[in-house]
Each structure stands twice: as C-alpha cells, then as structure tokens.
Amino acid sequence: DAEITQSPRHKITETGRQVTLACHQTWNHNNMFWYRQDLGHGLRLIHYSYGVQDTNKGEVSDGYSVSRSNTEDLPLTLESAASSQTSVYFCASSYSRADTQYFGPGTRLTVL
Amino acid sequence: AQKITQTQPGMFVQEKEAVTLDCTYDTSDPSYGLFWYKQPSSGEMIFLIYQGSYDQQNATEGRYSLNFQKARKSANLVISASQLGDSAMYFCAMRVLSDYGGATNKLIFGTGTLLAVQP
16 A cells, blocks of 8 residues: 655664665655654744655755655755754655645654 | 644643643635644554545544634534543644645744643
C-alpha cells in the first residue's frame, strides 16, 4: 500500500549537532511539507516543496533546510540543533495544491 | 492576518451524545479551504473532513459534519453519536492563498481541542 513514512521516530541529540529527519512517500505526490508541533501552537509550517528541485520557506524556517532531489523524499536538516528545536516533526504530502494533505507518523526530536 | 482560533482547550462528552468543536477563522481571501484533523494519543494526524469556501452544502463524512457559517467565519466540527475512540485532540486548519492570490496548499492550524468521551 502507498504510504508516507518518517525516520527516525525518536531522536535525541546534542546542541550544535547536525540532524537530518527523513520523509518518504510512495503516493507519487508532488507536494511535500514539514511541520513542527509544539504545545500551545498547534502545527506550524517549516518548509514545503511543490516538486523536484523546488523548495520554499514556511512560517518557522530559521535553522532548518530541505532539499528535493526526487519525488518521494523531502529530508529536513537542522544545521546546528538548538534546544528550541525540541519538538514533534510531521511530514505531509498531497498530490496537488488543491488536495488534502496526508501526514506521516511524526518524529519526536529532543535536543539536549 | 490569517488565523485559526479554537477557543475550547478541552471538552467532555458522554458516549453516544453529539458534540460540537468550535473553529473560527480570519482571512480576506475569497477562496480558501477548511480542514479538520484528529490526533489520537498515538500521535498520528488523521484527516477527517474538508469544506471549500464556495461549497454550497455543509460537508459530511459518516459521523462527522462541518457546520460552515461563512458570514460568521466559523467552521465547527460536529461529531454525532460519540464513541470512546473519538477521544483525541482535534485540529482545525485553513488552506491559504499565496501573496499573489495563487493556490499554495499551505495550512495554518489552530491550537486544538482535546476531546474526552466518557462512558
């Protein structure tokens, strides 16, 4: 079955380290998104992509980067992890800009 | 500024009763979409229902319906005949247009309502 997966599901890292969170979808969706979820804020958009080689900044993009080299994957990189980036990270995808987004299972990241 | 407001941090409902979760939105865009997602304690985000701003009828999906009142800018989720498995966090979200008026599929979320269904 087609799906969207995230790895790792849990990650503990230290301040200053580079961390990459993986997102992989097998729906052949053009659009992919990264959100972070924090108490009191709901979900906030970090970066998004409408297709291969396309990336765009979202509401809370500082300290994060993404790259889209194929349709299936949109890895999220924290260049130098900070304690403020401790959060739950969700990846989502949709076929087009008019379609519903479907979410991955999430990655819980702790930065010590 | 575009914004989603969910004013109920938490709610209780008795099993088999109906419950309404409130959502108000703020946008000046003529075209937008409204979504509800469910997040159970296991953490995944599950799509429930969608309403387009030009849709004439309120959206329904099984026990879920969306009470869309455009003039009031509200998009309340109604769950009929609550079940224990409905206990979860519920998020309202809005799809916004770009600065140039084009489609983006960018979602902004409310802060959620935690629903507890009691037996």
